[in-house]
Amino acid sequence: xxxxxxxxxxxxxxxxxxxxxxxxxxxxxxxxxxxxxxxxxxxxxxxxxxxxxxxxxxxxxxxxxxxxxxxxxxxxxxxxxxxxxxxxxxxxxxxxxxxxxxxxxxxxxxxxxxxxxxxxxxxxxxxxxxxxxxxxxxxxxxxxxxxxxxxxxxxxxxxxxxxxxxxxxxxxxxxxxxxxxxxxxxxxxxxxxxxxxxxxxxxxxxxxxxxxxxxxxxxxxxxxxxxxxxxxxxxxxxxxxxxxxxxxxxxxxxxxxxxxxxxxxxxxxxxxxxxxxxxxxxxxxxxxxxxxxxxxxxxxxxxxxx
Amino acid sequence: xxxxxxxxxxxxxxxxxxxxxxxxxxxxxxxxxxxxxxxxxxxxxxxxxxxxxxxxxxxxxxxxxxxxxxxxxxxxxxxxxxxxxxxxxxxxxxxxxxxxxxxxxxxxxxxxxxxxxxxxxxxxxxxxxxxxxxxxxxxxxxxxxxxxxxxxxxxxxxxxxxxxxxxxxxxxxxxxxxxxxxxxxxxxxxxxxxxxxxxxxxxxxxxxxxxxxxxxxxxxxxxxxxxxxxxxxxxxxxxxxxxxxxxxxxxxxxxxxxxxxxxxxxxxxxxxxxxxxxxxxxxxxxxxxxxxxxxxx
Numbered sequence: 001x002x003x004x005x006x007x008x009x010x011x012x013x014x015x016x017x018x019x020x021x022x023x024x025x026x027x028x029x030x031x032x033x034x035x036x037x038x039x040x041x042x043x044x045x046x047x048x049x050x051x052x053x054x055x056x057x058x059x060x061x062x063x064x065x066x067x068x069x070x071x072x073x074x075x076x077x078x079x080x081x082x083x084x085x086x087x088x089x090x091x092x093x094x095x096x097x098x099x100x101x102x103x104x105x106x107x108x109x110x111x112x113x114x115x116x117x118x119x120x121x122x123x124x125x126x127x128x129x130x131x132x133x134x135x136x137x138x139x140x141x142x143x144x145x146x147x148x149x150x151x152x153x154x155x156x157x158x159x160x161x162x163x164x165x166x167x168x169x170x171x172x173x174x175x176x177x178x179x180x181x182x183x184x185x186x187x188x189x190x191x192x193x194x195x196x197x198x199x200x201x202x203x204x205x206x207x208x209x210x211x212x213x214x215x216x217x218x219x220x221x222x223x224x225x226x227x228x229x230x231x232x233x234x235x236x237x238x239x240x241x242x243x244x245x246x247x248x249x250x251x252x253x254x255x256x257x258x259x260x261x262x263x264x265x266x267x268x269x270x271x272x273x274x275x276x277x278x279x280x281x282x283x284x285x286x287x288x289x290x291x292x293x294x295x296x297x298x299x300x301x302x303x304x305x306x
Numbered sequence: 307x308x309x310x311x312x313x314x315x316x317x318x319x320x321x322x323x324x325x326x327x328x329x330x331x332x333x334x335x336x337x338x339x340x341x342x343x344x345x346x347x348x349x350x351x352x353x354x355x356x357x358x359x360x361x362x363x364x365x366x367x368x369x370x371x372x373x374x375x376x377x378x379x380x381x382x383x384x385x386x387x388x389x390x391x392x393x394x395x396x397x398x399x400x401x402x403x404x405x406x407x408x409x410x411x412x413x414x415x416x417x418x419x420x421x422x423x424x425x426x427x428x429x430x431x432x433x434x435x436x437x438x439x440x441x442x443x444x445x446x447x448x449x450x451x452x453x454x455x456x457x458x459x460x461x462x463x464x465x466x467x468x469x470x471x472x473x474x475x476x477x478x479x480x481x482x483x484x485x486x487x488x489x490x491x492x493x494x495x496x497x498x499x500x501x502x503x504x505x506x507x508x509x510x511x512x513x514x515x516x517x518x519x520x521x522x523x524x525x526x527x528x529x530x531x532x533x534x535x536x537x538x539x540x541x542x543x544x545x546x547x548x549x550x551x552x553x554x555x556x557x558x559x560x561x562x563x564x565x566x567x568x569x570x571x572x573x574x575x576x577x578x579x580x581x582x583x584x585x586x587x588x589x590x591x592x593x594x595x596x597x598x599x600x601x602x603x
Contacts (some may be wrong), residue, residue, distance in 0.1 A: 050481055055463035056523050058484055085521055102519055117525045131521045186463070186487050186568045193565040197486075218562070 080135035092160020099124035110177035394425025404456035459515035462573030464488035492580030542583030
């Protein structure tokens with residue numbers, strides 16, 4: 001009896017995985033001009049992604065990565081190999097998260113945001129993060145790289161929603177740039193060093209955004225973390241104040257030891273901070289712009305979705 | 307839990323690690339102890355012509371750079387004496403390299419190291435150069451001496467691929483060192499196959515990767531020709547200098563302070579918790595040789 005159940009279970013898992021494989025494989029072209037796909041495709045899951053990306057796998061796994069396919073295209077001995085990779089990130093917000101942490105200079109050439117650097121093109125669309133990469137770039141490889149990316153983009157029919165926390169910030173003040181979205185504290189220092197440990201208690205239940213707000217000749221750094229409830233947010237806020245040795249009742253810009261100004265704000269289940277101010281006024285001006293609208297948007301916590 | 311957290315204030319002041327107690331330099335040759343120097347020496351050597359426009363390493367120049375660095379490091383008057391200070395003919399030597407295809411240890415450098423060790427009298431059969439597979443390699447399993455050599459690069463999860471991190475292949479389960487963005491990589495240096503055996507650390511700074519992009523965290527756009535080697539007995543000190551150069555390059559490239567992220571705290575924790583060496587710039591004597599253009603430190 002137990003053996004039968006195990007066999008049925010194995011068949012179910014095999015069938016289910018085959019479904020995923022077929023779905024991912026169908027998004028890739030088999031041939032582009034004289035470039036043919038090398039058989040077989042490689043598949044990765046959260047359990048074995050590190051065999052392919054080593055420590056890089058942690059980035060994907062921190063965003064609930066589901067499965068990836070890698071197809072290699074070859075032409076001849078004079079041309080590099082081109083690898084096309086599609087990562088199924090389960091949700092569009094996760095795909096955007098990976099993209100936001102990977103792409104320094106973003107364009108809208110492919111999908112819902114892309115970046116091309118010599119020999120490498122990455123983009124996100126719907127729940128997929130896509131990378132097409134050549135060992136090195138030649139004219140022919142560059143053309144093929146773009147055509148592969150175009151074919152993948154075309155085969156992904158749906159478009160995904162940006163993370164709600166970003167949509168909301170656009171409503172509050174859309175002048176920010178280079179936003180990153182994350183749910184793991186490892187990325188909290190991307191634009192500004194805050195701490196080497198998890199002082200905000202950021203985990204998979206949280207949604208976080210860090211972005212630039214350009215001001216005159218430099219950038220203020222905006223960090224917002226949304227928690228599942230007010231209690232958790234307040235606890236994190238208290239811990240943060242203690243770590244930064246800030247007054248408990250802080251309600252105006254404060255100068256840190258690096259002579260930069262910052263302000264932290266706790267509102268219901270959200271914390272936001274503005275860092276890197278060269279003056280108290282710079283922080284104050286942005287904070288005044290954000291504060292009222294922020295409270296309107298986040299009133300009654302209607303925007304938190306697990 | 308890590309006992310010795312580095313606070314934001316510590317890193318900004320860049321001096322709080324001066325409070326760290328005297329490090330236990332398990333890995334240093336006796337010559338260093340005899341010198342009773344209060345600072346640990348790190349040699350930075352650069353040569354404008356060590357790589358050509360196609361990225362080809364000049365084997366003669368890199369050999370000269372290595373020799374000059376080792377002579378300066380040991381304080382001896384000639385090349386043979388210098389290498390003989392570090393290795394003896396009975397040694398079994400594992401050269402722990404790094405084979406990451408995007409940015410690997412140059413073969414010319416591996417060869418130069420191997421040849422110099424052979425010249426100290428070590429049997430060539432008692433020398434092995436490896437990255438993956440060290441746990442199954444008889445030379446590494448029986449090694450009396452290790453050379454740790456790898457290029458520096460930014461890393462998705464550990465902040466940087468460092469000398470400290472290069473020993474990850476000595477672990478049966480590398481992913482067990484991933485928690486808290488690889489904070490405890492220093493523990494690798496306490497494994498029996500490693501502890502007390504590292505005689506020389508070389509951080510390759512020919513074309514460092516200062517920023518990562520894409521699933522494989524690599525694009526040539528984020529490398530530059532620095533044309534250097536960092537050489538020392540203390541891996542933590544060498545890494546500490548290396549990350550300061552990377553950080554400065556990021557500042558130059560991005561036009562603003564852009565911290566290496568995740569913070570490469572495993573290097574500082576290798577100092578404060580594992581006592582492998584010193585990360586404190588105040589305790590490092592940086593000796594710079596050769597080409598000085600855009601030295602960044």
